[in-house]
Amino acid sequence: MRKQFKIVACGGTFDHFHKGHKEFLRFAFSKGKKVVIGLTSDGFVQRVEKERTESYSIRSAFLDRFLRAEGLTDRAEIVQIQDVVGPTLSKKLGAEALIVSKETVRGARLINRKRKAKGLSLLRILIAPSVLAEDGRLISSLRIRQGEINRNGRLYIKPDWFSKTLILPSKLRKVLQKPFGRLIKDMRQVRDFRSNALVITVGDITTREFNRLGIKQRICIVDFKVSRKKRFKSLTELGFKGEEKVFKVKNPSGSLTPQLFKAVQKTIQLVNTQQQARIVLRVEGEEDLTVLPCLLSAPLDWTIFYGQPNEGAVGVEVTEESKEKAFRLVGKFFPRPA
Secondary structure (H helix, E strand, O other): OOOOEEEEEEEEOOOOOOHHHHHHHHHHHHHEEEEEEEEEOHHHHHHHOOOOOOOHHHHHHHHHHHHHHOOOHHHEEEEEEOOOOOOOOOHHHOOOEEEEOOOOHHHHHHHHHHHHHOOOOOOEEEEOOOOEOOOOOEOOHHHHHOOOEOOOOOEOOOHHHHOOOEEOOHHHHHHHHOOOOEEEOOHHHHHHOOOOOOEEEEOHHHHHHHHHHOOOOOEEEEOOEEOOEEOOOOOHHHOOOOOOEEEEEEEOOOEEOHHHHHHHHHHHHHHHOOOOOOEEEEEEEOOOOOHHHHHHHOOOOOEEEEEEOOOEEEEEEOOHHHHHHHHHHHOOOEEOOO
16 A cells, blocks of 8 residues: 655654554554654653653563564664654655654644754644543553553453442452462561552551551551451551541451542542652451552552561562452452342
């Protein structure tokens, strides 16, 4: 099929390479015989992005893998760019058009203004169609990093989990008794686990030990029980000083209520947007299963610690893999009959 242009140019960070990126590039290759792809450098990303972004080498590898899988390597040229303009002011580029998204069209207009000032011809600006996630909102790298969606735009928390109480099937009890991550027998080792990560603790003993060690976890989830027996009467007994914001939520044993999902999501949003420095979520009932909503709600690179009876604590890194595992497990719960 004959292409509209000999050479087109596009650019981006292509962080956590996702479905939207794939469709964007397919659109670019449908318009140009050759596509020059500007990939932002680590320095560029550090100047403009506050969120953690994958390194240039990782982003470049994912991009290259996609091009090879699509059979487009011979028609592509990847160039590292240090700013929005990149090589677009060079006569050697030879591009006739710029491929952009609705979110980046301003950058294309800036490029054309600079080209006009240099006496260069203006480039056609073509806007690629948006690719939406399951909830009808745009798929973006930011939403993936924030832990809302996966790379295909699927939500990590199904909408009906906010409206129906989910009951733990008996066949999953043994599965959930196994450590979800790395077992830590000496609590002093948690300092070396991931010192730069935002931390959630689930469970009274784990939370108390973190407070004793002065680790300053951002979110603490407790129920005043140990092994399902009442043991504590106040937050002071767990080492809290009274400066924390406290929320309460009801969640019966062996279940995940809509209220729990909403409360966990709310506390994470408050901490993530720096509206609250430290939050305690006190569960009236049991918090044993709260690790699952935490994994599904938390941004990537956070860490969750919870108690493992008679063994110590378990540290779970919030990754795309651990979120998918939690999603599959919660998907096996059954809704409580109306």
